[in-house]
């Protein structure tokens with residue numbers, strides 16, 4: 453059975469993860485958290501992407517009895533000493549709001565030229581199996597924060613980010629091109645061989 457849970461409620465992130473996995477493991481059956489019985493979801497309280505990805509994946513694997521992938525990701529701005537980092541989703545406070553987060557980040561970088569706007573997206577993907585086996589992979593995408601939002605695609609900070617080697621913002625990149633260069637695409641492709649092996653063995 454090629455069935456796997458992806459422990460996220462972020463529909464846009466789920467769509468990206470589904471798309472990348474389907475390209476790598478044809479026929480895989482990917483369930484989101486809305487497709488499984490509800491369970492108590494622990495808060496993401498770790499200081500690292502790896503730690504939070506493991507919290508999400510362990511809880512969903514234990515509750516569903518299925519192999520589970522979870523990603524924790526965010527944007528790390530060099531001049532902010534790596535912040536917002538693990539706090540990216542809630543950078544401007546509750547409730548989570550991408551537009552408000554983007555406005556706050558832009559305000560924090562007011563007057564800084566391109567040289568001072570270097571940043572990276574980071575993603576940790578955890579694969580946890582019901583028998584307790586755990587694997588983690590990290591993906592990084594370097595780039596810069598734009599002076600204003602550009603594009604309608606993607607999600608989160610995508611309109612503010614231009615990846616190194618690209619001419620347009622992440623929100624203007626075709627989906628397949630974002631997957632090819634993104635932190636999430638890199639981490640997920642690195643973990644795919646272990647996922648494929650585990651699913652074949654079930």
Ligand code: IMP
Pocket residue numbers: 462496523524525526527540541542550553573606607608609610622634636
């Ligand atoms: P998480 O769901 O707790 O991992 O929070 C990740 C947050 O980081 C999201 O809410 C976005 O704000 C940001 N983020 C992570 N990956 C991306 C991406 O690929 N594009 C834009 N924003 C991202």
